[in-house]
Amino acid sequence: xxxxxxxxxxxxxxxxxxxxTLNLGPTHPATHGIFENIxxxxxxxxxxxxxxxxYIHRAFEKIAERRPYYQVTPLxxxxxxxxxxxxxxxxxxxxxxxxxxxxxxxxxYMRVLIMELSRISDHLICNSVVAxxxxxxxxxxxxxxxxxxxxxxxxxxxxxxxxTNIGRVGGFxxxxxxxxxxxxxxxxxGFPKVMKEFEDLLTxxxxxxxxxxxxxxxxxxxxxxxxxTGPNLRAAGVDYDxxxxxxxxxxxxxxxxxxxxxxxxxxxxxLVRNMEIWESLSIVKQAVEKIRQIEKEDPAQxxxxxxxxxxxxxxxxxxxxYTKMExxxxxxxxxxxxxxxPQGEVxxxxxxxxxxxxxYLISDGGRCAYRLHFRxxxxxxxxxxxxxxxxxxxxxxxxxxxxxNVIAGELDA
Amino acid sequence: MALTNEIVxxxxxxQFGDQLTGWEEPYGMLTCxxxxxxxxxxxxxxxxxxxxxxxxxxxxxxxxxxxxxGEELSVVYHLHNMMDGIRLRLKxxxxxxxxxxxxxxxxxSAANWMExxxxxxxGVNFVGHPDLRRILxxxxxxxxxxxxxxxxxxxTRTDKDDEMFGRG
Numbered sequence: 001x002x003x004x005x006x007x008x009x010x011x012x013x014x015x016x017x018x019x020x021t022l023n024l025g026p027t028h029p030a031t032h033g034i035f036e037n038i039x040x041x042x043x044x045x046x047x048x049x050x051x052x053x054x055y056i057h058r059a060f061e062k063i064a065e066r067r068p069y070y071q072v073t074p075l076x077x078x079x080x081x082x083x084x085x086x087x088x089x090x091x092x093x094x095x096x097x098x099x100x101x102x103x104x105x106x107x108x109y110m111r112v113l114i115m116e117l118s119r120i121s122d123h124l125i126c127n128s129v130v131a132x133x134x135x136x137x138x139x140x141x142x143x144x145x146x147x148x149x150x151x152x153x154x155x156x157x158x159x160x161x162x163x164t165n166i167g168r169v170g171g172f173x174x175x176x177x178x179x180x181x182x183x184x185x186x187x188x189x190g191f192p193k194v195m196k197e198f199e200d201l202l203t204x205x206x207x208x209x210x211x212x213x214x215x216x217x218x219x220x221x222x223x224x225x226x227x228x229t230g231p232n233l234r235a236a237g238v239d240y241d242x243x244x245x246x247x248x249x250x251x252x253x254x255x256x257x258x259x260x261x262x263x264x265x266x267x268x269x270x271l272v273r274n275m276e277i278w279e280s281l282s283i284v285k286q287a288v289e290k291i292r293q294i295e296k297e298d299p300a301q302x303x304x305x306x307x308x309x310x311x312x313x314x315x316x317x318x319x320x321x322y323t324k325m326e327x328x329x330x331x332x333x334x335x336x337x338x339x340x341x342p343q344g345e346v347x348x349x350x351x352x353x354x355x356x357x358x359x360y361l362i363s364d365g366g367r368c369a370y371r372l373h374f375r376x377x378x379x380x381x382x383x384x385x386x387x388x389x390x391x392x393x394x395x396x397x398x399x400x401x402x403x404x405n406v407i408a409g410e411l412d413a
Numbered sequence: 414m415a416l417t418n419e420i421v422x423x424x425x426x427x428q429f430g431d432q433l434t435g436w437e438e439p440y441g442m443l444t445c446x447x448x449x450x451x452x453x454x455x456x457x458x459x460x461x462x463x464x465x466x467x468x469x470x471x472x473x474x475x476x477x478x479x480x481x482x483g484e485e486l487s488v489v490y491h492l493h494n495m496m497d498g499i500r501l502r503l504k505x506x507x508x509x510x511x512x513x514x515x516x517x518x519x520x521x522s523a524a525n526w527m528e529x530x531x532x533x534x535x536g537v538n539f540v541g542h543p544d545l546r547r548i549l550x551x552x553x554x555x556x557x558x559x560x561x562x563x564x565x566x567x568x569t570r571t572d573k574d575d576e577m578f579g580r581g
Contacts (some may be wrong), residue, residue, distance in 0.1 A: 054549035061534075062558060066565040097440060224495075227470055227523025238495075245498050346440045347472075347491060347502065358472055360491070373474040375491075383526045412549060 019047055022394075026055055030398045032129055033408035037385070037397075044393050049386040053379075057412045064372040068337025069095055069169070070315075072372065077163035079376060080410040083122035083353035084164045085114050085154065090350035093248055094359040095169050095313070098346045103307045106294050107171040108250035110305065113184070113287040114157070114166065115249070115350075116280040120191075121150045122353030123231070123273040123280075126405040130270055131202055133399045134211045142198045146191050149183060156180035170310025174317070175303065188285055195281075199274060212267035216388045216400025223264060226384040229377050230355025232404055235272040236264030242351040253290070254283050266396075266403040313339055337367045354378055354405050378410040416464070416497040418443040424465060428458055435504075444502040452488075452505050453515040459492060459501070460520055467492040467501055470517070473527035475535035477560045485509035486537055490517075507537065516542040534559035 019042045026036040034055040040047040060075045067075075076087035089111050096103070103111075124143050131139035151161040156179050158166040167173065176184075202208045218228070223236040233240055239258045243251040259275035261268030295302050306314045311326075315334055320327035333339060343365040349358040358375030381404065388404075389397040421443055425433055433455070435446035447455050459467040472491040479485060484506030492501045507514055516539035517524045528539045529548040536557035539545055547554060556563065 054551075057549040059558070062563075062565060222522075224469060225522045227521065240495050245495070246500075344439055345444070347442060347500070349471075356471065358491070360472060360474060360489070362476060371476045373472070375472045379526065379530075380523050384522070 018042065024397070026052070030133060031401060033406065034412075035401065035406065035408065039394070039397070041394055044395075046389050046392055046394055046397055049389060049397075051382070051385060053382070054412050056408055060413045061372055061374065064369055066368055068367050069339070069341070069369070070334065070337070072369070073167075074163065074165050076374075077165055078409050079374060079413065080122070080353055080357070080378070080407045081162055082125050082405075082407060083118040084162065085118040085166045086122075086350060086352045087357060088164060088166050089115060089249070090348065090352070090357050091359055092167055092169050093350065094346060094348040094361055095341070096310075097348050098341060098344055098361065098363060099169070099310075099313065101170055101307055101310050101313075103171060103249075104301075104304050105250060105253075106291055106301050106304050107306060109253075109287045109291050109294075110172060110176065111167070111249045112251065112254065113284055113291075114154075116283045116287070117150050117153060117184075117187070119280045119351075119353055120277050120284075121147045122405075123277050126353075126403070127198075127202075127270055127273050129402045129405075130212070130266065130399055131208070133402045134208055136202065136205075136208065139198055139201055142194055142201065146187065146194055149187050149191075153180055153183045153187065156183060168306065168315055169313040171306025171314065173315065175305040184284070184288060188281070188288065191281065195277060203271070203274065209267065211395075212270060212399065212403075213265060214263075215266040215392060215396035216403065217263050217265040218384060218388050219264065222384070222387070223381075226387075227380040228355065228384070229381070230351065230353070231272045231276060232264070232269060232381055233355065234258065235261035235268040237262050242349050242356050246349070248348070248350060254286050256283050266399050269403045339367075341365060349375065352377060354407065354410065355381070374413060376410045376413060378406050379413070382406045382411055416494065416499050418499070421465060421499065421501060424462065425455070425459075429455065442500050442502050444504070446504045446506065449488075449505045449507045449514050452490075452503075453517055453520075455503065456490065456492070456517050456520055465494065466496055467494045467499075469493040469495055470521040470523050470527075471500070473517075473524055473531060475531040475537050475559070477535060479561045481506070483508045486512050486535055488514050488531060488537055509536075512537045513540050514538070515540050516545075518542055533557070536560070 019040050022039045022041050024037040024039050025031050026034050036052040038050040064072045064075060073088050073091055076091045077084040079087050124147050128140040128143060154164050155161050156177055158164050218236055220236045220238050223233050237260050239260050241258045256279045259272050261272050312330060316327035316331055321331045341363050343363055345362050347358060347360045349356045355377030360373040361369055362371040364370040389400050418438060432451060433445045433447050437444045459465050471493045474489050476487040486509055487504055487506050490503045505514060514537055516528055526548060528542055531537050532539060532545055533547045533550050534557060
């Protein structure tokens with residue numbers, strides 16, 4: 001007893017307190033990223049949570065004010081690095097909107113194809129992580145070689161895997177290679193079987209259901225008030241999807257459903273993401289069909305991978321740079337950031353893996369953005385986390401965090 | 414009848430008269446400027462009105478214009494009416510010496526962190542915010558780093574001629 005009095009000197013109010021303070025994070029194996037939450041728990045029940053964010057803040061918005069438009073694309077990679085191509089293309093579309101460029105249908109469909117593949121990989125990570133946090137590591141091993149195949153497709157198209165920097169203003173940097181098309185076909189053919197297996201493992205699994213149903217719920221009204229978008233909002237029962245509400249990149253040509261849930265709990269978020277994977281797969285199939293149809297009608301279209309009128313903004317192919325005067329000039333101007341952009345103010349949003357990724361760009365006609373603001377869905381909905389986990393169990397807080405799919409890179413910009 | 418930019422503009426003009434200025438429609442998004450003292454009233458009206466129903470706060474951010482005397486800092490709101498699919502951009506300008514803007518956290522819970530972020534980077538003081546602290550930067554920071562007076566590169570460097578890199 002005397003040793004206790006000597007060595008452990010807690011303040012009186014701390015000794016009198018009936019609850020426990022628990023530091024969950026900043027680095028904790030169960031939070032999958034840098035998230036600090038100081039929880040006040042009573043037994044296993046969470047009474048309140050205090051969040052601290054900003055551990056990996058990298059000042060992207062400030063850096064973007066100094067960089068030419070092309071050099072901003074790699075910054076967008078590092079927001080939501082689980083679905084980097086969506087961010088890249090959203091940024092390119094913002095510039096295209098500012099410039100008033102219209103893309104050929106084939107390029108639009110190629111973009112849709114890549115964006116939906118990245119949505120699949122994003123949702124796969126989220127759902128496998130939910131499974132891991134409920135104790136089922138197997139789900140990961142089922143689907144991850146197919147996520148790997150998606151990365152191989154990116155690699156075939158742009159040369160990199162995670163932070164892709166894919167595409168250019170006006171389209172793609174190069175045409176899809178034959179290997180890329182073969183890999184896309186392989187994915188379409190083989191993935192459904194594995195996805196079915198993944199669903200069989202979890203969706204009606206009694207243990208998984210008992211863990212997830214009712215954990216971390218949020219009502220539709222609160223979710224809207226908190227600025228939720230994407231799968232988390234749809235799980236609460238609001239069928240808002242940027243792809244339908246304000247279509248971009250010819251999404252209006254595609255036929256797909258918006259899955260919704262009812263209670264907005266972990267299980268609904270899991271189900272909505274799973275159903276979205278199926279819808280995305282169907283969009284990928286439709287995109288491939290549409291591209292092949294275009295190529296069948298006009299074989300010359302096979303070589304179209306960027307908008308012809310965007311040649312002032314689109315890095316010319318390397319062989320042209322060496323042989324053609326205009327291409328060399330444009331190459332130099334683009335690399336040095338001397339492209340001409342109009343003055344203006346534009347907001348463009350795309351449906352990212354986690355919700356509405358928005359780009360608010362103010363251009364003063366100069367080589368860099370005067371102001372660029374990223375609307376980062378994670379940052380906005382993560383503030384609802386204390387409300388979501390309140391009065392739940394500590395272990396529910398962990399799966400609520402993983403099912404919200406908060407990506408630290410996007411949260412902290 | 415579907416809501417259009419025209420109707421939104423008319424309803425707002427009806428309610429607030431010529432206090433709302435600078436009507437524009439860049440790239441199809443209705444934009445206007447409101448005086449800082451009215452921002453909460455305008456947003457409340459847009460939120461509560463049965464016809465307008467702008468109940469989703471998409472984005473809230475700040476912009477710094479060092480050359481505009483008396484209205485250096487701007488706060489930009491992007492609102493969304495999800496039922497009719499209409500977006501609206503509202504701006505308000507405040508002097509940098511007294512950057513007071515009313516907080517809209519009571520209307521939108523989402524505004525909480527977005528206002529903290531705007532405070533953190535631009536120093537806009539949101540009056541009525543429940544917990545106006547820095548969010549992404551360290552608490553000890555004394556400056557508001559997104560203001561234009563802080564250049565990204567060290568301005569005292571002489572080994573790098575900016576003119577050569579088109580940065581001038």
